[in-house]
Every structure is written in structure tokens, then in C-alpha cells.
Amino acid sequence: MVSLEAKLRIAVFGVGRMGQRHATNVAYSTPRAQLVAVCHIKTEALEWAKANLPEGTKYYSDPAECLADPDVDAVLIASVTSSHPELTLEAIKAGKHVLCEKPISISIEESIPVVKAAAEHPEVKVMIGFSRRYDASYRETKGRIEAGQLGTPYLIKSATNDQYDPSGFFIAYSKLSGAIFMDCGIHDIDIARWLLDVENPKKLSKPKKQVTRVFATGLNAQHPELANDGDCDNGLAVVDFENGTKCTFHLSRTATHGHDCFCEVFGTDGKIIVNGNPTMSRVEIRDSHGVRTESTPNYYDRFREAFVTEVNTFTECVLDDKPVPTTAQSALDAAVIASALTYSFRNEKPIYFDDNGNPILN
Amino acid sequence: MVSLEAKLRIAVFGVGRMGQRHATNVAYSTPRAQLVAVCHIKTEALEWAKANLPEGTKYYSDPAECLADPDVDAVLIASVTSSHPELTLEAIKAGKHVLCEKPISISIEESIPVVKAAAEHPEVKVMIGFSRRYDASYRETKGRIEAGQLGTPYLIKSATNDQYDPSGFFIAYSKLSGAIFMDCGIHDIDIARWLLDVENPKKLSKPKKQVTRVFATGLNAQHPELANDGDCDNGLAVVDFENGTKCTFHLSRTATHGHDCFCEVFGTDGKIIVNGNPTMSRVEIRDSHGVRTESTPNYYDRFREAFVTEVNTFTECVLDDKPVPTTAQSALDAAVIASALTYSFRNEKPIYFDDNGNPILN
Amino acid sequence: MVSLEAKLRIAVFGVGRMGQRHATNVAYSTPRAQLVAVCHIKTEALEWAKANLPEGTKYYSDPAECLADPDVDAVLIASVTSSHPELTLEAIKAGKHVLCEKPISISIEESIPVVKAAAEHPEVKVMIGFSRRYDASYRETKGRIEAGQLGTPYLIKSATNDQYDPSGFFIAYSKLSGAIFMDCGIHDIDIARWLLDVENPKKLSKPKKQVTRVFATGLNAQHPELANDGDCDNGLAVVDFENGTKCTFHLSRTATHGHDCFCEVFGTDGKIIVNGNPTMSRVEIRDSHGVRTESTPNYYDRFREAFVTEVNTFTECVLDDKPVPTTAQSALDAAVIASALTYSFRNEKPIYFDDNGNPILN
């Protein structure tokens, strides 16, 4: 249950689509945290906030001002991706704990300073919002692996297949999001790294080398114009980890039945499938269309509760001084793989990694 | 989302197992309500409360005192069943809105005054906690029926099968809970009445007669001693409604795989199954035991979110002055059917209903 | 595999819809039997036979002539139900083994002489075609029960829901088939009797009394005119067996998704579900209608292989002189229950059985 110490006072940066959800969660679903402030540059967004968030919430349009507020213990950064690195650095500098939506940045270069700053300020918790790790079914899977129920895990096959949006929204979005292997695949990479324990130094011959090789390919089933931006609407990837395990994943923007986020973990004693059927509810219909279920339409309907668990976990890590599960370093490690996959896809060849853990791009 | 009017101030009566869950929900999961007080006779229970509930909560051991508190707008009654009628009556008298755990009472006679008091005090909302109606999948089912997706619904087959508890706890509990058709079956009855629209006067030849006949039988698969109390560990029931629809249900205490709460609604254009597989999560395991899922162990794991929706709905009904979905009258109507089924089971014959809606017991 | 003794020479009586299937099975799918003759009164049916059955098959339009053929060892009776008793009696008299499609007759009175004749001629095998017992999944279920995997079985809930045929074919058919509890329910009754071991004398206080009480009700979801013939398009039944077990079943002509034949066997250590999803194949479709499977459209698609196993079992029983699994006596016992259920449904009351195993109809 809940202890009665002082609550963690959180300010939410950015109340666009995801920010609204985060602010609502902090306001109404976190027993040990409270929403004290919201910061957003555009006035319209604050109107939503004023109409929907608790009385007493402070509103800022200037991040610096918000970070200077002594009533703010921590910030949840849900603003546009391009603002993540600077805001995170500023918050660390201001001594505020940070929960930053993934990714730190679509650029590896911009992510590195954040990782460094986080390392230099251990008194500040910096957690990156890899929401999938906070989902109950993935956590159960991790627990079963740790309990030895799968024997030795050796392979993960996963898929993140978004429901097709005929408006083509994701095409414009593609340029900002870092293409499919970064935008969409980073979750699959993060989950595979976690479940396959690829950071564990005991399983590594060279301490910094976690990945041996990556290979990616892709095709455009609906939107050939994505090729102009070096992107695709269906991507396939194979990652060889240094600890001897492998993962493959299939990323897509063209599913017709809903958002289908699937993961299969193979071990010597059995396998686990997460979300074999992406059901929306416990309702099954039997009619002239068959025996059927409806699917979660998007990732938010699939992971709604994970976002609550995420912010509750962050709160607990701060209040109880525990290490955060999804560090900036682990986010960077996943991003390096995503970036290498993008390079592999664009250059049509496997990419090997050197002993320092860097992809050899030539 | 949420409007910013004053919150509904709720006192929780009883913080035993269910009361703790309710108090936690009111404290941390209800945007428009707040927990202001807890009332429990035993000091130990209040210790749990003090350690787990928000600072500022008031504590009472005398219900009358709590009801006299002007900061209390509404009460959530989660104390022992035998206390429900009196507490509800006192609360209504004190002008407090009431959300009372089901059933009002295991006795029809004791329930009637509550129904009357609720009718005489329309300024006070009285809602009975038929949690299953607040479950997302049942609500989706109701919505699909109302949208005509099933054509005309004509039959419900449902099952509430509790996981077998070899300790035999439920045997002692049986004497207090009113036997299986009342304790367990009342949910199935309530859901059937709701989904089959049996109260709708347009479908009734006689305004007060909703039920034509009930028939029940039972057996003891594990605990023959239940026969001594006129109870059984597996009950079967058939209910003929006056609007031409029927329902059957199977209540059991002897499932080995978990809590299995199943509902099948048959319509002329299709059928809906709720919870065909009582999965605990989205995890499937494939190993030497087969391709398999684990089940929700008990009703609370199955209906955890429904309890939150229930108290949020109650809050909304009070603050927005809407009619409550699960009235005292509907609870009584369900209880009358449960009671008639118990009589049918004990006397081994079908029970018919008269034009006033009363079972003919002779 | 197969031994090389002489094959069983079978004549098929009646090559209407079911007879064609049986004749084809005997001709092409029975390693130890061969089709030697076909008998059908109408010439058109024989045309089908001549075009589709092996060369060398003999054709008869007079049953007596066919029964006099010394090359015929056994007959498979698939003609209209009303002809079953006489043909079976004639075949027994002629010393031919008999596999007769269910039911022996829709009349208990007409069935009794067949049961007697079978008893008086143990040298002739008389088997009734309760095809469901020869289905691999039901046989697996029986095997699991006998292996103790369910502990003590105590309850069966089954359903035979035919796909709705808007042409109303079954309404005309209803008059000939003995109404839904006989025509359709007899399979559920037979399966329940078999799986619950209700004939086992060790479990019976009175040797002849297998059933304590039956209760049936029904409604017409699509065809109110069925009421004129004492029939319904949805029937519900509860049967209490003398050995302490029970079964319920739901018979229907109004399923929209296909033929859905479902069985749930409850035991103290677990339960088995047969055909939880009546899939037609191993294909699942995920598209704008959801995640879905198509269902077997009718009982023949569901039980195609069971009919082959049935005739192979019959052949084996004759050639190896084994007792047949589905005797005329067991068919009669099931029919008596079906008949009592029909009476219960029409007279709206439970029907009890006397110590001789006869229903008390008054």
C-alpha cells in the first residue's frame, strides 16, 4: 500500500496528446505523487489543463521559470521530442528529478550529453519513459524468466504493428520521428535487451560490447514515397547479441485490425507469448463475420495502465531512493541499435559492432 | 475529462478486506471524489487505515458520529452484510448519499424498508454495489445490445465459478451469505435482468410481473455437509422472464483453474461471450504442460477496475444529479429471484410468480 | 494397422444426403469393409450411386431382395427415420449385422421391439449411429476421464446449436424428427450418459433407475409457429442422474455463426471443454472485422471424420466379435430421456422417474 510521507511534487512539461494523459495520471492516479505545475508554451493547451486538472495547479509557459519553482521536485517531460535533450539537461542542472518520454532524442549525438549529465548527477533520478517495460504482462514475463520458468532464454521475436492510418499522418511524422526502426523499433529493442539480459557483464567477453551485428530490411506496402526519406512502412530486423542470444522484430504501419504488439520469448524449457491476440476487452462476438474479437486500436489503449505504473515507479524510485529501471544509458544503448538498424536498412548490409560497443559504419 | 467543481466527500464504513479496497480507490483513484473519513468499530482496522490512507482522513468508530459529520456528503458502506440495512437507513435519514456493497441484506424482509426509504428520499442517491455492471466488458456488451448488434437478445447463459478453496472457508461463510443462489448468483441475476431489459414495461403484460418461473437444482461435488444448511457447492438455475427471454446460470465453488465468471448472450443476429477465457494477463506459456494461460484467482482480480468505475459512477451520479444504474429496487428485484431459486432448490420444484411480482411459495 | 482376413461386406440402405456420405465412406475409407450393395426405392438416388460408387456394386430397390443376398454380411441403414425399426428388425431376422443411423425411432414404443430383437440375437451385432461418440475429441475426453485426469466428474454442460437456416427447413422437418429434444438433444444425452458413466450399476441404488428427474423449457427466438407442434427453436434441459451427477444442455436452431456443438465436463480436479471455438480450419483472419475464425457450417463438417470412425468401429466389432459401443439399449435409454424432456417442456413441469427407469407422466 502507501506510506504517508510527503508526496513527490511533479511538474508536467508539454500537455499535447501524451502530455495530457501524463498530467491526468499524475493528478488522479498516483497515490504518492501530486501534480503541482504544468508548463506549455501554447496557451490553448493550458486551457485544456485549466479545465481538466485539479485546482491549485500552477501554470507556466516558460520552462526556466517552472524549473525555478521550489515547489517542483520533479519534472515529467512530454513535450515534442526535439526539446527533450535541452529540457532534461536544464532540469538536471536545476536539481529536479526527470521522467522523460522516450526517446531522449532521435540523434545519438544529442543523447550523449544527457547520459553524461545523468551519470554526473547521481543525486537526481533520470528515467526515460520506456512504457512497455511497465506493462503488467511484460513484467510478468520478466518475472517468469528470472524464476527460471523458461530455462535459458535464447531468442525473442517481436512485432509492433500499428493500425494503418489512411490519412498518411505517419508519413509527415516519419521525418521527425527518426524513421521506423528508431520511432517504433526502439521499444522492441529495449524489451529484448531487458528480457535477454544483454547488459549482464557476466555474459560478455568484452565489457562494452553487447551487440555483435544487426541487419535490417524493409518494404513499403502502402506508401512508396517513404523511400524518399529513407523510411519504410514495414521493417524487419535481426539483432545478434554478444551474449549469444538473438532477436528479430517486425515493425509496421499497415495493420488493418488494430495495434498489434506481439512478443515471443523462446527458452530452452518453454516459450512465452505476450499479446498473442491484441483484444480490446473480454468480449467475443459470434455472428456472420465469424468468431471474433476487436483489437486495441492504438498503443495507448494497449498500454494505458503501463503509463500509470511508469509514473508510480518513477515516484517510488525518487521517494525511496531506488535505481530507475529505464536509465538514460539504457535508452542510449537501445538508440544506438535502432540507429545501426536504420543504417543497415538504408545501406542494405549487416552492420557489425566494435569492442567499444559502437557500430562500424563504412 | 474532469470538471473542477467541489469534490464529493466520501466516508467509508468498514475497512475489512473489501472496505480497504474501496477506501484506497476513493483515496487515490477518483478524480471527482475524496476520502474524508473512515468508520470502523475495531481499532486494528483503523491502524491499517492510518498507515495507508491520506493524511487528513478522519477516523470514527461510531457510525452515528460519522453520519453527523457535516464534511461527509456520502457514505460507502462496506461493513458486514448484516449491518447494511440499518446503516443505509441511518445514512438516508442523515441526508447522506449511499453506495452500499451488495446485497442490501440476505433477507428480503430487511431489504424492503431500505427500498422504501430510498424511494421516499429522491434527494439522496442510493446505489447498490453490483460491481459486475461496472466492468468494461459487460458495459461494452450492453452497448452492443443497445446498438442492435445482436438483433433481439433472447437468452443468457452465465456462470460464476469460484476457485476451489480446500480450506472450506466458504462453508462457514455459507451460513452468513445466504447460500449460493443469493451470495453468488445475485450477480448473474442482476446482469441478466439488465442485459435482457426485463424491467422494461413495454415488454410486460402486467406491470409488476417480470418473472414467470424459476427452477433450481444443485449438487455437492466437494462438500456434502453443505446440504445440512440447504446449500450446495454447485447450483444450476433457469429463470423465465415475463418478456419472453430466459436465463440459465451455473454457480460453483469448485473450479480448479481460478475464478471463472462467464456470460453468453444470445440474440437473433449473433451472440456475445464475456470472458470465455478468464486470463490473468496477456501472457501465454507454451511448455511441457501445453499451450496455456493462467486465470484470475478470484473475483477481485477479475473485477478490480470495475470497483473503481463503480465509485466513479456513483460520484458522477451525485455530482451531476443522474439516476444511479443499480438502484435499491433493482437489488431487491434480483434478491427476490435469488430467494425464489433458493426455495426452488430446497423444495425441488419450480416456483411461479404472481401478478404482483411475488413468488408463490407453497 | 490392418489384418488381411476377409472384409466385411456391407449394403447401404438409403442413399439420400446422409446415405451418400455413408456409402462413400464404406466404399473408400474402410480398410476392412467393402461396399457390396446399395438399396434405395427411388431410381434417381441410384443414379447418383452408379456414377459415384465403385464398379461392381449391386443395386436394389427392394430391401427384402437386398437382405436375401448372401454376399451381404451387414447393412448400414440410412433411410428415412420412419423406416428404421422395420428394416432393422428384418435385417436381424435375416442374420445381417446392423449399423442403423440414429434414432431407432422417434417413438419409444417402436424402438422397444428393436432392442428386444437385438437382445435375442447376440450373434448379430446391432449398433446405433451415435456419431458424436466416435469423434476424436470426445473419445479423448472419455480417455482422460478414465485416466482420472478430471478426478470425479460431476456435471456436464453441453450445447448443440445449429446454424440458423432462414428457409425454415427445420420447421417442416420438426414434425418428422420428434422435436428438438429428441432430434437434436439425443446426442447430448447420449454423450452425457457415456461420459458420466450413468449406466454403471456400482453407482446405482436401484439397478434399473439411471435418471432421477428431468426438466425442460424452451422458447422460440425466430419461429413462434413451432409452438403449434409442441416444438421450439431453443430448448434448455436439466437432467439429474441417479449416480449423483447432472447435465444441462441448450439446443438451438438459431446460431448465426455456424454449427456450434459444445461440451464442458466438470470434475473435481479440472474440467474439459470440447470445441470451445467451432473452427472450420486452422486459419485465423485479422482484418477490419476483427481477429476471427470461421465456424463449421453444419454438423457434418464438424463430424465428418467421426462417421468414418463409426463405420470402421462397426466393422471391427463384427470382424473381431467385440461388443458395440452404442447399443440399441443405450439408444433407447437416451430416447426415453429425450421423450421425458419433451413431455416436461410441453407440460411445463419436472418429470420424475420410477424405480424401473420409466418416467412418471401424469
Next chain:
Amino acid sequence: MVSLEAKLRIAVFGVGRMGQRHATNVAYSTPRAQLVAVCHIKTEALEWAKANLPEGTKYYSDPAECLADPDVDAVLIASVTSSHPELTLEAIKAGKHVLCEKPISISIEESIPVVKAAAEHPEVKVMIGFSRRYDASYRETKGRIEAGQLGTPYLIKSATNDQYDPSGFFIAYSKLSGAIFMDCGIHDIDIARWLLDVENPKKLSKPKKQVTRVFATGLNAQHPELANDGDCDNGLAVVDFENGTKCTFHLSRTATHGHDCFCEVFGTDGKIIVNGNPTMSRVEIRDSHGVRTESTPNYYDRFREAFVTEVNTFTECVLDDKPVPTTAQSALDAAVIASALTYSFRNEKPIYFDDNGNPILN
């Protein structure tokens, strides 16, 4: 149904494990074919045959003698793989139709003369036993694709995961079978080529080039010693077809729950999954191990009926002079891909194909 012309007279070569199944199918499950002869070098195998196959079957231990028998119209070659090419060539020379178990050979070089001989003798039907194509669910999938139900298919993800055999039988077998991509993957390749219509000249820029590139990797979860033979117990492959579609597959010898043969076909309007759950029957068990089904233990239990359909299709192709679905050429095309994947796996790099359809191995 069945026409009454003369039956196809088939001799079965080899009555080892698979040959026994084929011989039994030809003897007892093929309305238009009959088993006339069996040829096997070892006497013990013929003993099984004499005890289990129909009287009148002829027995040979010399293939040449059998091929000289004028009563033999066609041969089904189910002897050891190494004998396939020579026997097929001899049979073609003798003017006998041939149904040869897959593969023609594990060597591309040895396969080519067979393909040429088949091309030069169009009067003789030569069909290779790619049994999976004759499975009802794969055929239904092909039909749905051809009917346009998936829109444009663009990707196949398939898996052939054999149940782990702790005896390590497959390790010794590995040396004879051509390693996992050839032995096991050739089915996945054949199915992908068929469902994705990769041979269709209208979709190809260069008439002979069907494949652009292949990439394979693998690991040994249970048997590191397989590395010595250039084999693995888990293989992953990506194939880019020239028509713009792709396929990936996962081959494994280490599944613990049974033989799991899975296929997912992605199209612009939907996707199809074949065998999402490799159930053995329609039985589901709910007990202390969960809600569960048992899986087909091996490929034969999964594809039992496909083998019957295969030989019936062969018979039909010969008797009705239709083109065979699985030609020697298509078997060779699949083998070339399998061989390139093996090379990719062993040399750790993608393999490209030239304009003549040959892999560029350097």
C-alpha cells in the same frame, strides 16, 4: 465425387516410416488409385507390408523389376533421400508417373538432371511431395488470397519449430538431411513462393530472377556440437523476392510444447495466421496447470490429412491430365534458396542473386 474410369495403379518404393504411411494411404484412402506393388530392399520392411497391406499387392526388392511391371502406372518414391534422383530418373525413363517425397536431393547438382528429365517427358507427370501445400488450411489461405481477401500480400512470417527430442536424433540426421535450412526450411520456402506468387512473370523485371537476396543466421540453444557440421538448432532467415515481397522464417528443433508450424501472411487488407495454436484436437483442459491445450507432437500428426490429399491430387493430375502443383522445377527453385540460406548462415553474409536466378557465392 468419384468417376468410374480405371484406377491409377501405384507402386510404393520404400516402406520405412513415411513409406508405410504412404502405402497405407494409397491402399485405403484413395478412391481413384490402388496400391499394386511395394518395393523395398530389406525383407523386414516387406514383412510389415505383407501383414498390413491388401491381399494381391505385389512385392519387389529390385526397383528395376518393379519399374518393368506393366501393371504399374505410377510410382510413389518414399525411400531414403539419397535414392530419390536415380529412382526418379529411372521411373521417368520407364514411362511411369512419379510422386517423389521431398526433396529431390539435398544437392542442387543432383536435382538438376531430374528437373531436365521431367521437362523432356511431359507425357509423364512428375510431382514432388511438398505435403504442406496439400494441407486444407494452407489451401484455404491460397484461396482467400486469390479471392482478394487480403488485398495485396506483401510479407510472410513463418516458423517450423519441431518438438525437442532430447535423444539428439536430429544431430546425426543433420548430416544426411542437408542442415536445417534445407531439411526443414524448404517447406517454408515453398509455401512462401506459392502464396506470394513469386514465379509470376508479370511481376518480374527479369524473367529468371525470382529472388533478390537472402540472409540467414542461427544459434544453438541445445546442441553446440551442430556447429561442427555447419548446422544449428535454431535458424532465422530473411528472403527478399524480386516481386517486392519478403518472407522471414524461424526454424527450430527445440520447441518443448510440440511441433509448432506457424504461418502469417500479411496483405494490405488483412492478414491470415495459419495454426496460431498447434492444437492436437478440439479438447481444452482447465485445471491447476491453467487453461490449456495439447499440441501436435510432430509434423505427421499435424499434416496427416495433407498426405492423403497429396496422393489424391497426384492421382487426379495423372488421370485427368492436369498440371501437377508441385513440380520438380519448383522444388529445385526452393532448394536453390535453401542452399543459398545455408551458405549465408555459414559465411555470415547476405547472398545476392544474379539475373539468371543463381546465387552469387563468393
